[in-house]
Amino acid sequence: MNLKDFLAGLSDFWSEFRRDKAGLIGLAILVVAILAIIFEPVIVPFKEVNSKWRDINYWEDNSSGAPPAWTNAFSSEKKAVTTSLDRPRKEEIEGDGVSIRRYEFDYSYRYDQPPLDVIFRAEGWGTFPILVSVERPDGQVIDLYQYVAEGLDGDDLRVTLANDSKSAAYQFLAVNASEADMANYDSYSVKPMVIMFSEASPSMATAPVALTGKYKFIVQTMVMSEDVRIDNAHFTVVGSVSGILGSDTGKRDLFSGLLAGLKWALLIGFVTSFISVLLGVLYGIISAYFGGAIDSTMNFIYELFVSMPVLPILIVISAVFKPSIWFIIAALVVFSWTGPVKTVRSMAMQIKEETYIEAARALGAGKWRIIFKHMLPLLIPYSFASMALSVPGAILYEASVSLLGLGDATITTWGQILHDALSSGAVLNGLWWWVVPPGFSIAIMGMSFAFIGSAMDKILHPKLRTR
Amino acid sequence: MYKWFALKRILRGVVMFTLLMFVFSALFNTVSEKTQRAGIREEVAMKVNRLKDLKPEQIEKYRADETERLIKMYRLDRPVIERIVVRALNTVTFRFGNSTIMKSSGGSRMVIDIIGEALPRTILLFTSAIAIELLIGVYLGFKKAQKPGSALDRTTSIVTMVVYGLPSWWLGMMLMMTFVYAIKIFPSGGILSVPPPDNGFLRLLDVLWHMALPMITLLLIGFWGLAYIVRNIVLGILQEDYIMSARARGVPENKVLFGHTLRSAAPPLVTMGLLSLLASISGAILFEGIFSWPGLGNLYWVAVQQNDIPVLLGDLAITTGIYLGGLVFLDLIYGFLDPRIKVGGKA
Numbered sequence: 001m002n003l004k005d006f007l008a009g010l011s012d013f014w015s016e017f018r019r020d021k022a023g024l025i026g027l028a029i030l031v032v033a034i035l036a037i038i039f040e041p042v043i044v045p046f047k048e049v050n051s052k053w054r055d056i057n058y059w060e061d062n063s064s065g066a067p068p069a070w071t072n073a074f075s076s077e078k079k080a081v082t083t084s085l086d087r088p089r090k091e092e093i094e095g096d097g098v099s100i101r102r103y104e105f106d107y108s109y110r111y112d113q114p115p116l117d118v119i120f121r122a123e124g125w126g127t128f129p130i131l132v133s134v135e136r137p138d139g140q141v142i143d144l145y146q147y148v149a150e151g152l153d154g155d156d157l158r159v160t161l162a163n164d165s166k167s168a169a170y171q172f173l174a175v176n177a178s179e180a181d182m183a184n185y186d187s188y189s190v191k192p193m194v195i196m197f198s199e200a201s202p203s204m205a206t207a208p209v210a211l212t213g214k215y216k217f218i219v220q221t222m223v224m225s226e227d228v229r230i231d232n233a234h235f236t237v238v239g240s241v242s243g244i245l246g247s248d249t250g251k252r253d254l255f256s257g258l259l260a261g262l263k264w265a266l267l268i269g270f271v272t273s274f275i276s277v278l279l280g281v282l283y284g285i286i287s288a289y290f291g292g293a294i295d296s297t298m299n300f301i302y303e304l305f306v307s308m309p310v311l312p313i314l315i316v317i318s319a320v321f322k323p324s325i326w327f328i329i330a331a332l333v334v335f336s337w338t339g340p341v342k343t344v345r346s347m348a349m350q351i352k353e354e355t356y357i358e359a360a361r362a363l364g365a366g367k368w369r370i371i372f373k374h375m376l377p378l379l380i381p382y383s384f385a386s387m388a389l390s391v392p393g394a395i396l397y398e399a400s401v402s403l404l405g406l407g408d409a410t411i412t413t414w415g416q417i418l419h420d421a422l423s424s425g426a427v428l429n430g431l432w433w434w435v436v437p438p439g440f441s442i443a444i445m446g447m448s449f450a451f452i453g454s455a456m457d458k459i460l461h462p463k464l465r466t467r
Numbered sequence: 468m469y470k471w472f473a474l475k476r477i478l479r480g481v482v483m484f485t486l487l488m489f490v491f492s493a494l495f496n497t498v499s500e501k502t503q504r505a506g507i508r509e510e511v512a513m514k515v516n517r518l519k520d521l522k523p524e525q526i527e528k529y530r531a532d533e534t535e536r537l538i539k540m541y542r543l544d545r546p547v548i549e550r551i552v553v554r555a556l557n558t559v560t561f562r563f564g565n566s567t568i569m570k571s572s573g574g575s576r577m578v579i580d581i582i583g584e585a586l587p588r589t590i591l592l593f594t595s596a597i598a599i600e601l602l603i604g605v606y607l608g609f610k611k612a613q614k615p616g617s618a619l620d621r622t623t624s625i626v627t628m629v630v631y632g633l634p635s636w637w638l639g640m641m642l643m644m645t646f647v648y649a650i651k652i653f654p655s656g657g658i659l660s661v662p663p664p665d666n667g668f669l670r671l672l673d674v675l676w677h678m679a680l681p682m683i684t685l686l687l688i689g690f691w692g693l694a695y696i697v698r699n700i701v702l703g704i705l706q707e708d709y710i711m712s713a714r715a716r717g718v719p720e721n722k723v724l725f726g727h728t729l730r731s732a733a734p735p736l737v738t739m740g741l742l743s744l745l746a747s748i749s750g751a752i753l754f755e756g757i758f759s760w761p762g763l764g765n766l767y768w769v770a771v772q773q774n775d776i777p778v779l780l781g782d783l784a785i786t787t788g789i790y791l792g793g794l795v796f797l798d799l800i801y802g803f804l805d806p807r808i809k810v811g812g813k814a
Binding site: 022303304306307308309311312313315316317319320392393395396399400403404405406418422427428429430432435436438439442443445446447449450451454 | 483484486487494495498624625627628629630631632633634636637638640641643644648649655752753756757767768770771772774776779780782783786787790791794
């Protein structure tokens, strides 16, 4: 088969495939998925999700078990959304010998429910005092927290205002709220976030009203020596809703996790189905072509593999050997190459009797030449349909093994996300944004491949077509 | 002769099972011996603790002797091949030994007891699901094939593809979230309430109540694929000449469908249908864990969580046995329905 024939065949195939709506939908989903994988570094909100999925420190500033941000549209009380403020205005005020460095972060607050926390984070070098304050839309400035960072060497600076600004918030409350209300408060029970984001009024302790508008978080530090350096200064406003798909109870962003799992799902599906279908087709052809004792032996081996329940064996193998993802893929291939064998064998039996095979043999063509040059090409269209249809199975098997907590712990897959959801009681507590998307993604991937596969199938078996 | 065909097929199944057990025994040899050695250490330590009034040397000697005796008993001192063969033979005769941690509800630590307790519950759940799935699937498949391209055919075909890659355990999780925790209709899992009702009839109702949601989950995605397979087989037959002639003779449509067509469609239907169900069930074993339905599938969850290797391997052997049994049963029906098969005696 030369290139020209191949292209002609392909365009014929496409003109038929184009007519199948479901097939096109499946193809479109697949294209979108592949684009998402290619542009993952651009779209993904947490860039290091692939290497840090299981690193608790990496996620420590995110909100825990927060619903997606868009749920605000359906609730009467708008909740603050988790946002990162990482473009400060820098200012350096020179004095004699010392200079004051000032970082200003703008935050526009337009919700009813204040954030859970506002966290300042930076990497620092040297010794320097630091003052965190906020300028509210009503013009009042609260100095929230100050301390001296000593002898840092690229260490993390982390100020969590929900805890660290309690005394400042208490003082602010004491100035504004009525005395009767204040009697019930001390500097421990005070809620800095509520106070920071509420209108200053005598009733603010008991009935706070959200103060919306532009907040300015200001971080000031005195630079006394050359070696003082502050890098990567940013604020995280930790809201009670977060991201496109919310976060899990381990504070991980689920949209990032889902994107990270997508490429593994496709990889597992493609690699497994490609290798196993190829093996199965070859196995079927060889078995049919040689016949006799070879056929019976191969048939017996085939039956042995068919007699094994795949998933239970896969589970036990994973439980015993604690495999990597490549081992799982290899195991999947070992157990799923049997899929196309029966059909291919019977198709090859017919092809074998064709006159042109006889002619080729009469011309002195070797058996492998006949198998690869004259028989395999005829079965290629069938193999493609079969590959498409066996992708969902592979994805599903890996997800099932991971659901039991037996997956490869160095990667992120949808099954693992569901395992975490199940073992953290997401089903019990109704954290739907943790349970729905991964399973839905598995189902969507399965559906798109089923659409593509059955569209191919219909082209190949016109008898099944609707009249 | 059907009886020779049947005998041959059953024997073949037994041979297959034995062979597979040898494969498993070899595959999991290292890990099962590790657990066996750990078990021996535990047993010896327990016996040593019970000893009284002995000098340290005597205890040491006793410990060494006892360990050696047990190692001999479990044949851990024999060559690898012999160990593998013996273990495989033990598995084939259902002697799985003791579990490491798990116990049956009767307190027994024999793996066979633990599995024996779980098996009937799995059979109860899945046979009832299969029966209903078969009925709906075959009926729907025929209806689809009768008017290919109709609205019914097309919508159901699309649903088939939509649920093609849908994990049943995930659907189970979703339904549980909705109908157990959000809207409290069904129980959260298990097979009986705690405490169970003592009246026999109420007990039955209780089991049915616990069975409802798992059944609904299985049914929601179970019969679509089957209906699609039935449709394709039946569609092929409906295009045969004798069906056309039957229709031309004025045979009522239902008789054509369920008389003429069903008879010739039966053998492939049974094979493809049961095969797809068998496959879907081997995939649905995880699903029991979601509903804490205490069957064989749930046993995998518990055994994995507690890292109980003997139970895991025993469960695998039994699951494989059931799966193989299903395949043999299928061939027997096929041979029964299709007279051509049993003449040659080659299944």
